[in-house]
Amino acid sequence: MKHAAHELGWVQAVAGAAPRILLVDDMAAIHDDFRKILGGTPPVDAGLDDLEAALFESAPSRAGPSAAPGFELDSAYQGSEALVRVRTAAEAGRPYALAFVDMRMPPGWDGVQTIEQLWRVDPALQVVICTAYSDYAWEEVLDRLDAKHRLMILKKPFDAIEVSQLAHTLCAKWQADHAVARHTEALEREVQLRLGELREANQQLQQELAERQRREADLQLAASVFHNALNGIVVTDERARIVSVNPAFTRLTGYEPHEAVGQTLRLLRTEADRASRADDLYHQLWLQLLATGEWSGELWSQRKDGSRFCEWLSLNRVPVPPGQPRRFVGLMADVTEQRRQQDSWRQQALHDPLTGLANRAHLHGRVDEALLRAQRGGAGCCLLFLDLDRFKPINDRLGHDVGDALLREVAERLKALIRHDDLAARLGGDEFVLLLDGAEPADCGERVADRVLASLALPVQVGEHSLQIGVSVGIAYGPLDGADRDTLMKQADAAMYLAKARGRQCWHRHGAAPAGPADPAASI
Ligand SMILES: Nc1nc2c(ncn2[C@@H]2O[C@H](COP(=O)(O)OP(=O)(O)OP(=O)(O)O)[C@@H](O)[C@H]2O)c(=O)[nH]1
Incomplete structure (x- = not known):
């Protein structure tokens, strides 16, 4: 909320609203004098003119009410009242830029105590301490308040120009401080925003990296399985043309990859099948594969050296993303021995x-x-x-x-x-x-x-x-x-x-x- 209040103060300041000044003094006449100098109307009290004369080296009328227009002035007659005003103004988002604070304000807090209280509520408040006398050595006051940059000392009797200049200068400083603070905040917000975006981008990058590493690991595993599998593996396009074969395929059939790639699966047909004019098994199995996405079964095949072997072939369509060429993968195993054994058992059984x-x-x-x-x-x-x-x-x-x-x-x-x-x-x-x-x-x-x-x-x-x-x-x-x-x-x-x-x-x-x-x- 404090932050929001400052923000509003800044909005007010930059919007050209009159800076707010709080006058804190136990004597009403002093308030009138300040108002004359800073743009207020002096109270109708002849006795105060004398007091004014005692306080100011020159008569207030010399400064003239139009000497420093453009301030919004408020008055407090005790430190505690000033505190209430400062707090209320800060909470309302219309903080004071400057307070003129009298040094002695019996019976309440003196000027130093008042300033301490005010700064607890609004640390940005610029303060001019007004005094003819002091209960403190000035070094001691400045040390105690520990805020030389936001505190000026105005010694009585006052000079109207001095008061006016102090008011303008400190209000301008307050506005400049706020402008810098806002700018810094805006920069910090921008930096935080960019940092957040960078963190998000970095996180996304990390996720993509992890995903890529996982895919690469999968691919390596698949490649390792492909190369080290004991079963022959053959990958074809949708017209049964061989796209790639693994080493086990070569061991099983005798065909090197460069001899197999580009051929169709009919490469392995037996001599008898080649001689036959009838639709061969390969044609039938391919039709089923295209229709259902899978085919498996036993068939007699022929190696490059002409020897026959009984192969168990399991063909499946490989799921690929849309737009990519269709692929089929076939797993082949030599089951000649098992087939002979089965034939023998069947023979014996019948x-x-x-x-x-x-x-x-x-x-x-x-x-x-x-x-x-x-x-x-x-x-x-x-x-x-x-x-x-x-x-x-x-x-x-x-x-x-x-x-x-x-x-x-x-x-x-x-x-x-x-x-x-x-x-x-x-x-x-x-x-x-x-x-x-x-x-x-x-x-x-x-x-x-x-x-x-x-x-x-x-x-x-x-x-x-x-x-x-x-x-x-x-x-x-x-x-x-x-x-x-x-x-x-x-x-x-x-x-x-x-x-x-x-x-x-x-x-x-x-x-x-x-x-x-x-x-x-x-x-x-
Ligand atoms: N060598 C051989 N003899 C068999 C085998 N199985 C059965 N026998 C014999 O074949 C013979 C068949 O008997 P029968 O048909 O009664 O003999 P048979 O002299 O032909 O008699 P008829 O049919 O009345 O003329 C028996 O002596 C069996 O022991 C076999 O696997 N090998």
Whole structure:
């Protein structure tokens, strides 16, 4: 508030308002004299003229009321009253510029005490101490007040010009002091403002620096990952053209960066894929990548040296700011070994280890599929149940190894008799099944059975042994003889037993009338 009051004082001063002067004296006549000199009207009291004459060397009328116009004068007759006026003026924002203070003002404070009190309230107040006598040595007064720059001493009797000059000079000094103070304050504010702006700019700079350092760290990390990754990394544009590759890509494919960059991912196509005119996998995967932003899967690829490898490729669209070219990143890993292992496990799970034919589980799956297709209006299927005739004696006589070799040879012959879409399976022991997928023509089972009988009637050479075996075949058509797998297989099995019952080395179709003994010429 003090600051605001000073500020208002300054506004008043610069606005050209009359400087305010406070007259502090216990004698009313003195007030009138000051007013005459400084622009006030003297009180109507003849007795005061004498007093005036005693105080001033020359009569006040000599100075004239117009000698120093332009001051606003107030009077206080005791120090305490002066204090109230000074405080009120300061709080109202209209401080006094100058106070003329009498030295002796009984019964209250003397001049020095009064000045001390006034300066506590308004330290900028200029003071003229008026005295004919003093209770203090002047050095002592000045030391005690410790304010030589804002205090003047006016000794009685007064000279009007001296009073007027003091008033003008000290008011002008007060105004100048205020102007300097305001200017200094304005400068300080400006400096603070600039400092604040600088601090803010500096803080922003620090934040940007920290952000840049964080980004640089991220980039370094990304670059380190790119260069040290064990997996191949390939970055492409949206037309699948390679933009960059990492060292692991080169290790995996044999292509140096300068050989790969600018090529498309088709660089890794296998010879077979290149020869094929059909839309290749790369085309399909790229369409999916553009549509969904990601693709992953296994594909066979070819290295620069021509060797093939199975790669796991995972492609993703890289998010980039608007306006930047689209990029895709692919992670590649050589999974050839895993793929071979899986193939081997799949082979073992679905195939008979001795002959390599399909096993029972595999057969079941294929029969189910065939029956389902038939249900949906597709062609049916035919099952041929085969059981070798008198296989046990070979085993018993010549041992299991010879028996095994015989079984393997039977498997080879069976495979040679069927089409690509058909399936040859070994259920175990000397039991085999042929699945003819798409039972066309209507007697295809019987025709194949004839070929089986003929083929297996030929001797089998195992080492030094020329072995002669036969086979009994049961035939059942799905879904005609069984709409579900269990039924169909049971019917074919039962038909095979009927063929055995007929004397072996013959076939029997499920549902056909039991025939007489098979042609002995066809049997062993
Ligand atoms: N070598 C070999 N023999 C097997 C294998 N699995 C089963 N066997 C044998 O194959 C024979 C099959 O028995 P059967 O079909 O009853 O014998 P079979 O002499 O053919 O009898 P029929 O069918 O009535 O003519 C048994 O001696 C089994 O021990 C195998 O994996 N390897």
